[in-house]
Amino acid sequence: MKFFRKIRTGLATVAIVTIGANAALADFPERTIEIIHPWGPGKAMAVSQLIAQAMGDELGVDMPVISTPGAAGTKAQITAMARPADGYTIFDGYVAPLVLQPVLGNADWNYSDFKPLQAAVSNAFSIGGRIGETRWSNFEEMMAYGQAHPGKLRYSSGSRNNLPHMVIAKALQSYNVVAQNIPYSQDGNAIKDLKSGVLDFAFVNVGNYIQDKSAFNILLVLSELDGAKASYDGAPNIIDLSVDLGLSGLAPMGWTWWIVNADTPDDVADKLRDAMAAAMARPDVRAAIEAVGFVPLDWNHSEYNDIVGPVAAQLGAMGNALKWEVEELGKLN
Amino acid sequence: MLLESLTAGFDLFFTPLAIGLTFIGILIGLLVGALPGLGPLMGIILLLPVAISLPPIAAMGFLIAIFVGGSCGGSISAILLRIPGTPLAAATLFDGYPMAQNGRASDAIGIAITSSAIGGLIGGIVLIIGSPILARFASGFAPPEYAMLAITGLFAIAIISGGSLFKGLTSGCLGLLLATIGTDEFSTGYRFTFDSYHMLNGFHIVAVVVGLFAVSEMALQIMGRDLLKIPDVKVARPGFRSIFLTLRHWKNLLRSSSIGVFFGALPGAGGVISSFTSYAIAKAWSKPEEKYGEGAEGGVVSVESANNATVGGTLVPTLALGIPGDASSAMLLGALLILGFIPGPILFEQQPEIVSGLFMVYMASNVFLLIAGLLVTPLFVYVLRIPKFYLIPIVLLLCSIGTFALQASVFDLMVMLGFGLVGILFRATNYPLSPIVIGLILGPVLENNLRRALLISQDGYWIFVERPVSAVLVTINIALVIGGIWYALQKMHIKRTGNDSGA
Numbered sequence: 001m002k003f004f005r006k007i008r009t010g011l012a013t014v015a016i017v018t019i020g021a022n023a024a025l026a027d028f029p030e031r032t033i034e035i036i037h038p039w040g041p042g043k044a045m046a047v048s049q050l051i052a053q054a055m056g057d058e059l060g061v062d063m064p065v066i067s068t069p070g071a072a073g074t075k076a077q078i079t080a081m082a083r084p085a086d087g088y089t090i091f092d093g094y095v096a097p098l099v100l101q102p103v104l105g106n107a108d109w110n111y112s113d114f115k116p117l118q119a120a121v122s123n124a125f126s127i128g129g130r131i132g133e134t135r136w137s138n139f140e141e142m143m144a145y146g147q148a149h150p151g152k153l154r155y156s157s158g159s160r161n162n163l164p165h166m167v168i169a170k171a172l173q174s175y176n177v178v179a180q181n182i183p184y185s186q187d188g189n190a191i192k193d194l195k196s197g198v199l200d201f202a203f204v205n206v207g208n209y210i211q212d213k214s215a216f217n218i219l220l221v222l223s224e225l226d227g228a229k230a231s232y233d234g235a236p237n238i239i240d241l242s243v244d245l246g247l248s249g250l251a252p253m254g255w256t257w258w259i260v261n262a263d264t265p266d267d268v269a270d271k272l273r274d275a276m277a278a279a280m281a282r283p284d285v286r287a288a289i290e291a292v293g294f295v296p297l298d299w300n301h302s303e304y305n306d307i308v309g310p311v312a313a314q315l316g317a318m319g320n321a322l323k324w325e326v327e328e329l330g331k332l333n
Numbered sequence: 334m335l336l337e338s339l340t341a342g343f344d345l346f347f348t349p350l351a352i353g354l355t356f357i358g359i360l361i362g363l364l365v366g367a368l369p370g371l372g373p374l375m376g377i378i379l380l381l382p383v384a385i386s387l388p389p390i391a392a393m394g395f396l397i398a399i400f401v402g403g404s405c406g407g408s409i410s411a412i413l414l415r416i417p418g419t420p421l422a423a424a425t426l427f428d429g430y431p432m433a434q435n436g437r438a439s440d441a442i443g444i445a446i447t448s449s450a451i452g453g454l455i456g457g458i459v460l461i462i463g464s465p466i467l468a469r470f471a472s473g474f475a476p477p478e479y480a481m482l483a484i485t486g487l488f489a490i491a492i493i494s495g496g497s498l499f500k501g502l503t504s505g506c507l508g509l510l511l512a513t514i515g516t517d518e519f520s521t522g523y524r525f526t527f528d529s530y531h532m533l534n535g536f537h538i539v540a541v542v543v544g545l546f547a548v549s550e551m552a553l554q555i556m557g558r559d560l561l562k563i564p565d566v567k568v569a570r571p572g573f574r575s576i577f578l579t580l581r582h583w584k585n586l587l588r589s590s591s592i593g594v595f596f597g598a599l600p601g602a603g604g605v606i607s608s609f610t611s612y613a614i615a616k617a618w619s620k621p622e623e624k625y626g627e628g629a630e631g632g633v634v635s636v637e638s639a640n641n642a643t644v645g646g647t648l649v650p651t652l653a654l655g656i657p658g659d660a661s662s663a664m665l666l667g668a669l670l671i672l673g674f675i676p677g678p679i680l681f682e683q684q685p686e687i688v689s690g691l692f693m694v695y696m697a698s699n700v701f702l703l704i705a706g707l708l709v710t711p712l713f714v715y716v717l718r719i720p721k722f723y724l725i726p727i728v729l730l731l732c733s734i735g736t737f738a739l740q741a742s743v744f745d746l747m748v749m750l751g752f753g754l755v756g757i758l759f760r761a762t763n764y765p766l767s768p769i770v771i772g773l774i775l776g777p778v779l780e781n782n783l784r785r786a787l788l789i790s791q792d793g794y795w796i797f798v799e800r801p802v803s804a805v806l807v808t809i810n811i812a813l814v815i816g817g818i819w820y821a822l823q824k825m826h827i828k829r830t831g832n833d834s835g836a
Binding site: 034040041042043045046047049050052053064065066067068069070071072074075078079106152154159160161180182183184185186188189191192193195196198199207208210211212213214215288291292293 | 374378473518519531534657667672677679
């Protein structure tokens with residue numbers, strides 16, 4: 001009798017736990033879901049807030065975006081990883097912390113260590129000069145100037161060791177041009193200094209470009225995608241100039257893929273995925289994202305490895321353009 | 334042309350929704366500004382998702398009003414509790430709090446609100462008339478100029494240090510050292526992070542300010558013997574008297590507002606630098622009988638007019654160039670883009686009515702700030718009537734909520750409490766707290782721009798004299814050093830002469 005009582009108690013316990021767990025899942029989300037954003041306040045954060053707001057509408061809860069800048073986005077990623085795997089924390093997985101920093105040896109995770117929700121947005125880059133420049137009028141002339149004046153060109157990629165820095169350094173390496181990278185904590189100040197002639201060229205994203213088209217001479221669009229070229233009104237891209245960056249698709253662009261901790265229950269992740277897919281499908285959300293100069297992405301979680309995998313592989317195989325830049329500058333000094 | 338577009342902007346703004354939301358934005362701004370830890374940036378971030386579903390001018394009116402109200406609201410807690418609600422108001426407490434202690438809390442808040450509104454309106458006039466010109470001028474400021482300007486700003490420490498220059502400089506150095514914590518922008522290496530990811534971006538300035546000022550102040554209050562006593566404070570409605578009191582300092586008002594607009598127009602400079610600089614200049618130019626630091630009206634006027642004029646100045650590069658002046662205007666820029674408007678020269682050329690509408694909401698925000706601020710001042714002053722037994726835990730709770738909300742981080746709370754201990758230690762030994770804030774804010778501006786300028790330079794340090802504006806700033810800095818030494822020598826000479834004649 002004792003044995004049966006134990007069995008009965010055990011079954012009851014299992015039943016209660018199971019029912020409880022199912023009830024918990026059925027109720028998800030019960031409270032605020034936080035999105036950990038790796039950059040400071042600005043356009044990228046506003047875009048994430050847009051998506052979060054639409055997703056929150058679907059799920060019926062608030063979804064605040066928490067700006068946690070620091071160490072090229074790795075602070076935010078570590079912060080998100082340290083939270084419980086319950087679906088109440090989403091990481092705004094920009095390429096820099098998710099893929100690039102591990103490639104550079106600054107982080108010990110891999111993109112496959114996370115559970116993807118859906119691709120969010122991308123942002124194409126270009127190398128831009130200013131209107132009124134008398135020393136060159138196109139990228140190849142600038143490269144010829146750079147070859148004749150090693151170490152004299154000054155450029156900015158925003159912060160250092162980020163994706164634009166890596167891609168620009170690779171482009172310069174392919175022309176054997178050594179230039180001095182000047183880091184800026186605010187991209188806007190780099191653009192200001194480009195316009196005033198302090199810098200010779202800088203990375204210009206679509207948002208910067210559309211705000212003051214007449215001030216920029218877009219020298220090279222750092223993508224082979226037609227959509228990116230069109231965003232810069234047909235400026236020459238890496239295909240036109242036969243610049244071999246060894247990068248394709250999303251690899252030379254900024255993008256974010258919203259992810260959660262790998263141990264997040266599948267039911268919870270699925271709810272989040274459905275909500276995000278519905279949010280990203282809303283025409284008003286897409287229009288607002290495009291207005292800021294970003295491109296909404298439509299890849300779902302099942303395509304994560306197919307899309308992000310090659311990016312990680314290409315960036316990993318891209319070589320040591322950043323190291324090359326430092327070494328060549330060191331030789332000149 | 335200007336008049337036509339202003340009229341068009343007038344039409345866009347004069348809708349019940351836009352006017353109503355601008356007024357509500359001011360009230361929200363005053364509240365988030367007054368609560369320690371929160372501030373205009375947090376207010377804008379929290380309400381941006383709400384705003385972008387509204388008609389454009391109403392939405393921007395709402396957000397800009399939060400910016401304006403939030404930039405002023407910090408003065409209320411600084412005056413009443415000696416706790417700056419935001420770092421912007423860290424210099425307001427020098428004279429605002431002594432005024433409140435002298436029974437002039439309503440006057441102090443009234444002057445703070447009136448100065449903020451007038452400073453904001455002056456900023457608005459510059460915004461309307463001189464946006465493109467000022468934006469072009471600000472564009473000429475590059476790393477060499479920022480580095481020299483940061484050095485000029487550090488001189489403010491000498492002026493606000495009060496009794497002991499040594500103690501002021503020591504506090505300032507602590508601030509500069511704290512500013513080195515985090516990821517080095519140039520080498521991307523980690524400095525003094527002790528392998529903690531929490532430290533990768535250094536300490537959050539708000540957590541530091543709340544700890545230094547609020548936690549230490551509450552600790553001091555706890556040590557008092559009047560915890561249960563209901564303070565006998567007369568609550569007077571400031572009304573038009575505040576406007577009169579403020580306008581008596583019209584020279585200070587104009588000078589400080591101009592300083593505010595100037596710093597606002599420089600992307601990355603910010604309201605904290607402008608408020609400390611304008612306070613230092615006002616104090617340096619004041620007459621001895623004004624007694625700065627002991628409840629001088631001019632002290633409140635200088636800080637509050639400067640930090641709200643900075644808002645107008647900040648909108649200059651944001652609207653005219655599409656380059657945000659600070660984090661709050663970066664969010665406003667994002668909101669404008671989401672609403673379908675592209676800030677920059679194109680907006681001025683193709684949609685002048687929107688630009689005018691934005692000018693209108695900014696001007697109206699400042700007018701509403703004056704009205705709403707003066708109306709609600711007595712409510713705020715009632716805080717002084719709450720016995721400390723209740724007030725202290727409420728303030729500490731609000732500080733904790735505000736600081737946690739910055740990054741949803743418990744570490745920030747620990748930073749707050751840690752700097753609370755530092756604040757207690759500094760107060761106990763009569764070391765000033767404000768130079769820490771100045772050092773913490775100017776440290777990265779100086780270090781990064783100095784290093785950036787040297788990387789840009791093809792001739793080493795000559796870059797600082799080859800560029801005309803930088804050369805002028807170098808000259809000013811040298812003159813300030815020589816002037817300071819001359820002043821100190823003169824003072825020593827007078828003291829010695831006095832001693833000799835006394836003997």
